[in-house]
Amino acid sequence: MASHAIEIRNLxxxxxxNGVDFIDRVKAGMSKSELNEKYGHVLGLQDIxxxxxAGGVMVVMGxxxxxxxxxxxxxxxxxxxxxxEVLYDGVDVCRMNEADLRDFRRHKTAMVFQKFAxxxxxxxxxxxxxxxxxxxxxxxxxQKRARHWIERVGLSGxxxxxxNQLSGGMQQRVGLARALTNDADILLMDEAYSAxxxxxxxxxxxxLLELQKELKKTVVFITHDLDEALRLGDKIAILRDGKxxxxxxxxxxxxxxADDYITAFVKEVNRGRVINVETIMTxxxxxxxxxxxxxxxxxxxxxxxxxxxxxxIAHVVDASNRPIGSIPLAAIIASMVTPAEHDQHAQAAA
Amino acid sequence: xxxxxxxxxxxxxxxxxxxxxxxxxRKVIDEGFKGLVRSYSSIIDAAVQPLQTFLNFxxxxxxxxxxxxxxxxxxxxxxxxxxxxxxxxxTAAAMLFIGxxxxxxxxxxxxxxxxxxxxxxVVLGIPIGILMARFDRVQSFVNPVLxxxxxxxxxxxxxxxxxxFGIGKVPGMIAVVIYxxxxxxxxxxxxxxLVDREVxxxxxxxxxxxxxxxxxxxxxxxxxxxxxxxxQTIMMSLAMVVVASMVGVGGLGKNVLxxxxxxxxxxxxLNGFALVAIAIIFDRTSQAYGKRLQKHTEVVHG
Numbered sequence: 001m002a003s004h005a006i007e008i009r010n011l012x013x014x015x016x017x018n019g020v021d022f023i024d025r026v027k028a029g030m031s032k033s034e035l036n037e038k039y040g041h042v043l044g045l046q047d048i049x050x051x052x053x054a055g056g057v058m059v060v061m062g063x064x065x066x067x068x069x070x071x072x073x074x075x076x077x078x079x080x081x082x083x084x085e086v087l088y089d090g091v092d093v094c095r096m097n098e099a100d101l102r103d104f105r106r107h108k109t110a111m112v113f114q115k116f117a118x119x120x121x122x123x124x125x126x127x128x129x130x131x132x133x134x135x136x137x138x139x140x141x142x143q144k145r146a147r148h149w150i151e152r153v154g155l156s157g158x159x160x161x162x163x164n165q166l167s168g169g170m171q172q173r174v175g176l177a178r179a180l181t182n183d184a185d186i187l188l189m190d191e192a193y194s195a196x197x198x199x200x201x202x203x204x205x206x207x208l209l210e211l212q213k214e215l216k217k218t219v220v221f222i223t224h225d226l227d228e229a230l231r232l233g234d235k236i237a238i239l240r241d242g243k244x245x246x247x248x249x250x251x252x253x254x255x256x257x258a259d260d261y262i263t264a265f266v267k268e269v270n271r272g273r274v275i276n277v278e279t280i281m282t283x284x285x286x287x288x289x290x291x292x293x294x295x296x297x298x299x300x301x302x303x304x305x306x307x308x309x310x311x312x313i314a315h316v317v318d319a320s321n322r323p324i325g326s327i328p329l330a331a332i333i334a335s336m337v338t339p340a341e342h343d344q345h346a347q348a349a350a
Numbered sequence: 351x352x353x354x355x356x357x358x359x360x361x362x363x364x365x366x367x368x369x370x371x372x373x374x375x376r377k378v379i380d381e382g383f384k385g386l387v388r389s390y391s392s393i394i395d396a397a398v399q400p401l402q403t404f405l406n407f408x409x410x411x412x413x414x415x416x417x418x419x420x421x422x423x424x425x426x427x428x429x430x431x432x433x434x435x436x437x438x439x440x441t442a443a444a445m446l447f448i449g450x451x452x453x454x455x456x457x458x459x460x461x462x463x464x465x466x467x468x469x470x471x472v473v474l475g476i477p478i479g480i481l482m483a484r485f486d487r488v489q490s491f492v493n494p495v496l497x498x499x500x501x502x503x504x505x506x507x508x509x510x511x512x513x514x515f516g517i518g519k520v521p522g523m524i525a526v527v528i529y530x531x532x533x534x535x536x537x538x539x540x541x542x543x544l545v546d547r548e549v550x551x552x553x554x555x556x557x558x559x560x561x562x563x564x565x566x567x568x569x570x571x572x573x574x575x576x577x578x579x580x581x582q583t584i585m586m587s588l589a590m591v592v593v594a595s596m597v598g599v600g601g602l603g604k605n606v607l608x609x610x611x612x613x614x615x616x617x618x619x620l621n622g623f624a625l626v627a628i629a630i631i632f633d634r635t636s637q638a639y640g641k642r643l644q645k646h647t648e649v650v651h652g
Contacts, residue, residue, distance in 0.1 A: 076555055106557030117552035121570045121646050130566070131556045162646040182556065 004054050004089045004185060006075060006218060011048040011084030013070055013242075016041030019082045032241055044070045045242045048084070052235070055216040057208075059233030061223055067242040068222045072190050075220060076109045077101055088186070106135050110179035114191035116171045118163040124150065124174050125159040131182035142181075149177040153207060169200035173207075180211070189221045193228065205231055226265055230254070230274050238262055250274050272300030272336040280335045281316045281325030288315035288323035295324065303332050387514050398520045405519045408466060412458040420458065421445055428631065432638035440634070444627035453624050459601035460591055461628065463519070467526040467587040472580055475531045479538025479579075480564065489539065496532045504529050504593050512597050522591075522599035529590040533582035541575030542568045574647075577640030584632045588625060602628075 014022055014035070022030070022041055032043040045067045052058040062068040073079040074086055077093055086093040088108065096104060110131060118127050125146055132142035150159060153173040163171050172192060179187055189208075193201045205228065212219060223229050229236050230250040237247035246258035254274050257263040278295045290313040293302050306314055306329050316325045354362040387394070412420065424445065429438045448457045482489040508525050515521040545568050553567045569576075595603030602621045609618030 078551060078554055102557045102559065104557075105555060109555070111552065111555040113548060113552055115548050117546075117548040119549060119567060119570075121573075134556060134558050134562050134566070164646060188555075 004218065006052040006058075006186065006220070007085070007087040008048050008050045008052070008071075008074070009085045009087065011071075011074060011086065012046055012082045013044035013067075013074070013079065014041050014082045015044050023083050043242055045074075045081075048242075048244055050237050050244065050247060052218060052220060054218055056234035057212060057219040057221055057232050059221045059223060059229040059236045060239060061226060061229040061236055062239035063224055065241075066239040068224075068239050069190055070242075071239065072188055072220055072222050075186065075188060076105050076111065106131070106182075108184050109186045109188055110182040110184040111188040111190065112172070112175045112179045112192040114194050116163070116168075116175045116195075118171060118174055118178075120163055123160045123162055124155060124166070124177075127163065127174055128177045128181050130178055131184075145183070146177070146181050149180045150174075152180070152211065153177045169196050169204065172196060172204060176204075176207070180215075185218060187217045187219045189219065191222050191224070194224065201228070208232065226269060230269065238265070251276065251279055255279070267338055270300070271338065272303065273298050275299050275335055277302050277316050277327055277332075278325060280331055281327040282331075284315065284323055284325050288317075289326060290314040292317045292321070292323070293327070295319070299332050299336050302327070303329065303336070306332075383510070383513065394514060398515060401523070402518070402520050405463075405466060405523065409459055409462045409519075412462040413455050417449060417454060428635050432635045433642060434634075434638050437631075437634045437638060441631045444631060448624045448627060451620055451624075453602065453605075453621065456600070456602045456605055456621070457624055457628065459599075460588075460603065460625070463523065463526070463591050463594075463599055463601060464584070464587050464628070464632070467523055467530060467591070468580070468584050470523070470527050471531040471534050471583045471587065474527070475534030475579070475583065476538050476576065479535045479576075480542060480569075482535065482539040483542035483568075492535065496535060499528055500532045504590060505596075508593075508597055517598040519599055521597050522594035525594050525597065526587050526590040529593075530583045530586040533586065534579045537575050537579030537582070538572065541572030541579075544575065545571045574640060574644050577636065577643065581633060581636045581640070584636060585629060588629045588632065592625065 012023055012026065013019075014026065016022075016039070019041060022035060022039060026035065026043060026046060032046075035041050035043050048071060050058070050060075060068045060071055070079055074081050075088075075093065077086070077096070081094050084094070088104075093101070093104065119130065122130075125143070128146035128150055129142040132145065137145075147159070150156060153176050155170065155173050155177065158166065158170065163174065166174070172195075175192070193204050196204060208219075208221075209232065221229075221232055223232075233250055235247065236250055236253055238245045238253065240261060246253055246262055251274055253262065254266045254269055254271055257266050275298065276295070277293055277297050277299065280299070290311045291306065291309050293305065293314045293316055295316050295318050297305075302314065306312070312329045314327055314329075315323045316327055318324050421442070425438055425442055428441045429435075432438070445457075448454060478492065482492050504525060507528060508521075511521045511524050511528075515524065549567055549571065550563065553563045558566065591599060591601065592603035592606055595601065595607050602625050605621040606618055606625075608614070609621065
């Protein structure tokens, strides 16, 4: 199944009984606090424009109250937008009628929840077949497909356990298996790993990355953790107070934070695991020197390889092994530490 | 009274409507109602005839079947619901005592009546509860009705029931169902409203229709509360079957009524205890069944 991109255009959400009445004033520039204090309505999202890459992982990052969970619920319309469009395959999800929407949710999307949201009275396998069951897939077929995914997420042998009998990490594996069994193009993950212990979280990130390598679904992943965002995201959008502050690849955000808020965020990031060698290499002048390093390698790995080989300079090679730039160890180390002016910015922001 | 001497009369005596006005109004309502009942009596009789036949059939089935068969069936039902030896043995002992004291037939009549009434209350109550949980407007309409049903002394609504249906099993049953159905409706409504919102959202996200959501998520998760409602309904039907004996329902309640009228101390208590025994059997069986349905909540990851 070829994956399709999701386009979000001019999306607004105003919570409150008469949200629509205020849309023009918000578009004209009324602030979130003014709307709240004077009219008692809450501005959830304003003017969101994101194109989510087909077959890639789109991470939406923000702190609590930034509107990220509201945003992901617009993609399968668990929340009705006040204005704007969510386009999938050229169709506006926000204009679908009830039957089309149900069909869209059944066949095109699958969702994983922060608090797992498993059915407590059903066993692991009964939970996993849920999506297929409501689609009306025959029992034998849905059992077969569910068993496949239970095995893939590493839960073989637990098919007949109840969710209560499993740890948080295992319950979320059930949540993931339930979503994958649906075989939908879009995978929506709403803070799916936020409730897990740090080690299990990294573990689950690995599971997702490995599955994604072969599945190539359009994944929308919500998180409040920048490290998680950088590890998983092909593209990242950072949300604050219902607005997109910056969007781009992880490298772009770490290297060029749009404002003090994001600078403060990226300050603590391990840059060596985000920035690639070709980002900081200098164009090749003369013959390639030192050991070859593949483009796409992160700085930390490059530094490790060079230190092990006792080299102070290396050249970057592209996919066809052609040298494209050179990179000294000193430059790598300089780029791995947070620039001084970022530190000052961050302090000013804090 | 001294205070009243210097005051206008309207402050001292509540300005009630005059006796003749009230009498006139009462007469109009009573006559009107009686007239209505009289003119539709044949239709009402025809409408309740199937119910009457069903009740008679069930009562006869319970009373005329040989007691070992009834006892065996009862024990099988109790055991298959509760899976508890203690409850089953207790049931056998209680029923044997009831038989020993010559109350077997009366107990069977009561049992038949309670079973039918509970079934009716459950079958009517659950859908009403579901509607209440789904639509706030239904809830705001049904809630006050339930308040009236629960607080209105049961003797009061026995009056119109008897006027419409006469004396017999059907009016008795209607009175019992009116009395016993409120907890069924309320707890169904409550149980469904308490279902975890996140799980409901998950059901929506996978594209469940309302019926699928009700069947797969809301009803099963509300089941513990609904079972508590069924348990309450059973208890209240049993209590009300005694009161309903005043309008011609036989069984243990009738004996109690006779004992009150004649001050037969022993008879009263014997029948009372027989009712208690039946109540305990119903209660323990239905509770154990409810608990068994919830076995998944007991096993916890550790």
